[in-house]
Amino acid sequence: MxxxxxxxxxxxxxxxxxxxxxxxxxxxxxxxxxxxxxxxxxxxxxxxxxxxxxxxxxxxxxxxxxxxxxxxxxxxxxxxxxxxxxxxxxxxxxxxxxxxxxxxxxxxxxxxxxxxxxxxxxxxxxxxLDVAVVDPDGVPRYLLDDGSLGTPLDPADAQWTDEWWPLHDPGDTAEIxxxxxxxxxxxxxxxxxxxxxxxxxxxxxxxxxxxxxxxxxxxxxxxxxxxxxxxxxxxxxxxxxxxxxxxxxxxxxxxxxGARPPLDLATADPAGYLRALSGASQAAELLAEGGLGxxxxxxxxxxxxxxxxxxxxxxxx
Ligand SMILES: C[S@@+](CC[C@H](N)C(=O)[O-])C[C@H]1O[C@@H](n2cnc3c(N)ncnc32)[C@H](O)[C@@H]1O
Missing domain, CATH: 3.40.50.12710 (Rossmann fold)
Incomplete structure (x- = not known):
């Protein structure tokens, strides 16, 4: 079922x-x-x-x-x-x-x-979490795992969607x-x-x-x-x-x-430069726009x- x-x-x-x-x-x-x-x-x-x-x-x-x-x-x-x-x-x-x-x-x-x-x-x-989809008559209903729609939303879920993710038209979808x-x-x-x-x-x-x-x-x-x-x-x-x-x-x-280390460190301390470069690129990944940042x-x-x-x-x- x-x-x-x-x-x-x-x-x-x-x-x-x-x-x-x-x-x-x-x-x-x-x-x-x-x-x-x-x-x-x-x-x-x-x-x-x-x-x-x-x-x-x-x-x-x-x-x-x-x-x-x-x-x-x-x-x-x-x-x-x-x-x-x-x-x-x-x-x-x-x-x-x-x-x-x-x-x-x-x-x-x-x-x-x-x-x-x-x-x-x-x-x-x-x-x-549940997903709500508005049916062709304009009623938000729970999406079921076979892709069909189930019952209308319980009051608490309806209240949550009204406040945080309002649904208007048939087909509108909210993750509750x-x-x-x-x-x-x-x-x-x-x-x-x-x-x-x-x-x-x-x-x-x-x-x-x-x-x-x-x-x-x-x-x-x-x-x-x-x-x-x-x-x-x-x-x-x-x-x-x-x-x-x-x-x-x-x-x-x-x-x-995430800033790269200064280039003159590469000649003064090549190993330290590589460590700093690796740390900076790891930091940059955590800060990246469009990514983890x-x-x-x-x-x-x-x-x-x-x-x-x-x-x-x-x-x-
Ligand atoms: C996406 S992983 C994140 C793992 C780790 N925090 C990280 O950032 O790499 C989500 C983890 O949350 C655990 N988890 C989900 N619901 C939980 C619950 N109610 N109590 C304890 N662990 C839960 C899962 O088993 C899973 O290991």
């Missing part, structure tokens, strides 16, 4: 034999985390800033939701020198990877409460971001004090458009609901209800610089005032 896309996507990605239960994300697509270690260095700076803003608490928890294979936490934990006050927590539905640093907690659900940094890179785009808004709000509600950052590709009212797609083996493909592909849709970041800024602005403030950082503080950014200027509503 045909089912709504949210249910089909949940089964295909996270069911017993789902895509993310079996597959290593880095084998199928490139994220900021897996693109280069420069990203983890910037996040380590952020951890240090949050620690300072919190007055160096006895326990500083760093939670990475949708942690993949723990690539980000492993690097950040190593960079900050395995500080005994720091408790890294990977929240991930896939099994704990072999060889992960034993200091990293690995669990399928968020801690009930914690103080520190909550981070999610490319998690929300994989939170299953409400489950992402709720997932993020639930995650942030567990943060007693500190900073929460969701990093993802997304859109705002200014460039809203259907984006549901698949990835497999490094290529964009038709999404399949049989567990053989990733299934993802951009995040309606303005609907998260928190300030957002672009990754290129966020990382620049954290010291990521366009990703959004949705930022929320809890009890603290501090962030490295001047957020009011980046608020997109």
């Amino acid at each position: 045909a089912v709504r896309l949210r249910e089909a996507m949940a089964a295909a990605l996270y069911g017993a034999d789902g895509f993310f239960r079996r597959e290593r994300p880095a084998d199928h697509f490139r994220t900021s985390v897996t693109a280069s270690p420069v990203f983890a260095t910037a996040i380590a700076h952020l951890v240090a800033g949050v620690d300072k803003a919190l007055g160096h608490p006895d326990v500083l928890t760093v939670v990475d939701v949708g942690a993949g294979r723990g690539e980000l936490l492993s690097q950040v934990y190593a960079l900050i020198g395995r500080d005994s006050r720091v408790r890294p927590v990977a929240v991930e539905l896939a099994d704990r990877p072999a060889g992960l640093d034993p200091g990293i907690d690995w669990r399928p659900e968020l801690p009930e409460e914690f103080t520190g940094l909550l981070i999610a890179t490319e998690w929300l785009d994989n939170v299953p 971001g409400l489950p992402r808004d709720r997932a993020w709000a639930d995650a942030v509600s567990r943060l007693t004090a500190g900073l929460a950052v969701a990093i993802d590709y997304g859109h705002t009212r200014a460039d809203r458009r259907p984006t549901l797609t698949g990835f497999r083996d490094g290529r964009e493909v038709e999404p399949r609901f049989d567990g053989s592909t990733d299934i993802t849709a951009h995040v309606a970041v303005d609907a998260l209800g928190v300030p957002v800024l672009r990754q290129r602005e966020a990382l620049a403030t954290l010291g990521v610089d 366009d990703h959004w950082w949705a930022v929320q503080t809890v009890t603290i005032e501090w962030t490295p950014w001047r957020l009011s200027q980046s608020w997109t509503r």
Whole structure:
């Protein structure tokens, strides 16, 4: 029997034999985390800033939701020198990877409460969602996994589309971001004090458009609901209800610089020049327009005032 896309996507990605239960994300697509270690260095700076803003608490928890294979936490934990006050927590539905640093907690659900940094890179785009399509009579209905249309939208989804992705004419299509808004709000509600950052590709009212797609083996493909592909849709970041800024602005403030090293370094210190050049090109990838630099950082503080950014200027509503 045909089912709504949210249910089909949940089964295909996270069911017993789902895509993310079996597959290593880095084998199928490139994220900021897996693109280069420069990203983890910037996040380590952020951890240090949050620690300072919190007055160096006895326990500083760093939670990475949708942690993949723990690539980000492993690097950040190593960079900050395995500080005994720091408790890294990977929240991930896939099994704990072999060889992960034993200091990293690995669990399928968020801690009930914690103080520190909550981070999610490319998690929300994989939170299953429904798609609404306006039928020939002008009624928005749920799209089913066989391509047919199901029932009219529930009141909460209808309200979400009215506010964030208005539908007008037959054929108009909206990806209903409400489950992402709720997932993020639930995650942030567990943060007693500190900073929460969701990093993802997304859109705002200014460039809203259907984006549901698949990835497999490094290529964009038709999404399949049989567990053989990733299934993802951009995040309606303005609907998260928190300030957002672009990754290129966020990382620049954290010291990521894509400028090439001066050419005279090549003669003075050829090895140093090559290292600097490689670092600059890795940074440039994370900052690139039309690429990872366009990703959004949705930022929320809890009890603290501090962030490295001047957020009011980046608020997109
Ligand atoms: C696109 S991958 C991102 C991996 C990593 N954060 C990165 O940026 O490279 C999304 C990950 O989120 C995980 N995930 C999705 N929903 C989750 C949930 N509710 N709880 C824990 N992990 C989840 C998936 O299993 C998958 O590993």
